[in-house]
Amino acid sequence: MGSLGSRFQAAPRGADVVEEGHCVVRRHSCECKKRKRASHCECDSEPEEEDSLLDTPRRKKLKSTSKYIYQTLFLNGENSDIRICALGQEWNLHKVYLCQSGYFSSMFSGSWKESNMMVIELKIPDQNIDTEALQVVFGSLYRDDVLIKPSRVVSILAAACMLQLDGLIQQCGETMKENVSVKTVCGYYAAASIYGLDSVMKKCLEWLLNNLMTHQNVELMKELGVEVIEQLIQSSDLFVMQVEMDVYTALKKWMFLQLVPSWDGPIKQLLVDCPKKKSVCGTPFLCTEQGTTFTPVFRHIRLQYIINDLASARILERDNIIPPDWLSRIYKQQWFAMLRTEHDNDNGPQEANKEEFEQNSMRCGRKLTKDGDYCWRWTGFNYGFDLLVTYTNRFIVFKRNTLSQPCGGAVSLQPRRHLAFRLRLASFDSSGKLICSRSTGYQLLTLEKDQEYVVMNLDSRLLSFPLYVCCNFLYTSPSSERRGDASESETSTHSV
Known part of the structure; x- marks a missing residue:
């Protein structure tokens, strides 16, 4: 300005x-x-x-004209030719400065009755706007720069949008993106959706995808509404720690806090208290009147990666949150997928199908607290694909274990197996901002028996611990039966 x-x-x-x-x-x-x-x-x-x-020009700092104008014309109101009244407060201002605002420019240049008035009573329809925000916004018309406190940015943004000050709106957006944290993310997202700041909404969603599972927080779960958490749960970019069952567990905590917002305690105690909120008469909770609100969110859990583990499947049955017909469809789908891999020699995806991958890939992760040597596998029925993931000497390696190491489950003896994968690494500062991140992107990989594959070679200068590793895997190729079932009865995995 x-x-x-x-x-x-x-x-x-x-x-x-x-x-x-x-x-x-x-x-x-x-x-x-x-x-x-x-x-x-x-x-x-x-x-x-x-x-x-x-x-050669020489710099000499004169008394700032901008500061003089701000003090004399705005704060002191000298030579004012118009008075603005709003929210019980008055400002002695100047039309020539107010015309920087699209709102006032239209008011003064058109055939509005206010164009010739000396006193204007400004109606404030937005409850986010207060007198402090108006003071900042009016003052911004008289100076070259404005300092915006992150705690006040939503009110200032609301006032800037009302008065159509594009430069100030943009500055508010930048301030919000720089200060996303566990305390601000929900408020910033809500404000950005109201005032049309798509880039801020995207930044908030990215922060939530990175931190919802990696840094669980009671107050954050209380604030998250159904619409936002539904977007998070359906995304393949969600940083999952450890497996899909942990997504279900996190949703149980979230749902409990939505139902009992007065609950107060540590995050570890939350899971203990969750089962105390049960449905009556044996009806699955999502089928009750109280539970229908949460149905859209739970439909995005990738249940096929929960029922592939016996202990997890038993917890689903015991909790009685998920309707039985959801589970029966998934059991049927998984049974036919198992038969395909056994009899039709489905050795995994061999053609790029990113849409299928994004909707149906297995989501899993691991936290590496410090530098060292790690080796882990995500257990469950994975169609005979025992995949070992190793972190050592700044390398991340995949190994298809067939005969070289003991395995507690079935192991495929097919000469070659294919999989689609994406591996991401990230570390965060105390506010949840990314310090460093790496991603392999979407890839197809073919592994022979006991073959190893170097997935990522890391630069030690770019790493910071704790380090979070998030993997997406797809072990089977999409079947025509699944696509047909999805189109006929909307039972596709990603919408169950």
Whole structure:
């Protein structure tokens, strides 16, 4: 936002020094004349240096015109030609400055009755706007820069949107993106959705995808609404720790806090208290009137990766949250997938199908607290694909274990198996912001028996611990039966 200060420049400094330089040259000129004209005299170069000094601008800090304007015209209200009244407060302002606002520019230039009024009563329809925000926004019209407190940015954004100040709106958006944290993310997301700041909404969702599972927080879960958490749970970019069952467990905690917002205690105690909120008469909770609100969220859990583990499947049955027909469809789907891999030699995805991957890949993760050697596998029925993941010497390696190491489950003896995968690494600061991140992107991989594959070679200078590893895997290729079932009865895995 411009001000009269931009029309003035300080005069160059250094004139007195140049004058003194002239005197020095004249005192030595007679001695120079006695010397041979062909010989070099240092004084010969001084006129050129003098010219260079005259052409070189020198900075001198004058009293800031912008500060003078802000103090005299805005704060003191001198020479005011219009009074703005709002929320019980008055501002003595100037039309020439108010016209920087699209709101006032239209008001003064059109056929509105306010165009010739000296006092305007401003109606404030937005409850996010208060007098402090109006003070900042009106003041921004009289100065070159504005300092916005992260705690006040939503109110200032609301006022800036009402008065149609595009520059200030953009500055509010930048302030919000720089200060996303567990305390601000929900409020910023809600404000960004109201005032149309898509880039801020995207930044908030990215923060939540990274932190919802990696840094679980009771107060954050209380604030998250159904719409936002539904977007998170259905995304393949969700940083999952450890397996899909942990997504279900996190949703149980979230649902309990939505139903009992007064609950207070540590995150570990939360899971103990969750089962106390049960449905009656044996009806699955999501089928009750109280539970229907949460149905859209639970439909996005990838149940096929929960029922592939016996202990997890038993917990689902015991909790009685998920309707039985959801589970029966998944059991059927998984049974046919198992038969395909056993009899039709489905050795996994061999063609790129990113849509299928994003909707149906297995989500799992691991936290590496410090640098060292790690080796782990995500157990469950994975169609005979025993995949070992190793972190050592700054390398991450996949190994298809067939015969070299013991395995508690079935192991496929097919000569080759295919899988689609994406591996991501990230570390965060205390506010949940990314410090560093790496991703392999979506890839197809073929592994022979006991074959190893280096997935990522890491630069130690870019790593910071604790380090979070998140993997997405797809072990089977999409079947025509599954696509047909999904189109007919909407039982596709991602919408169950």
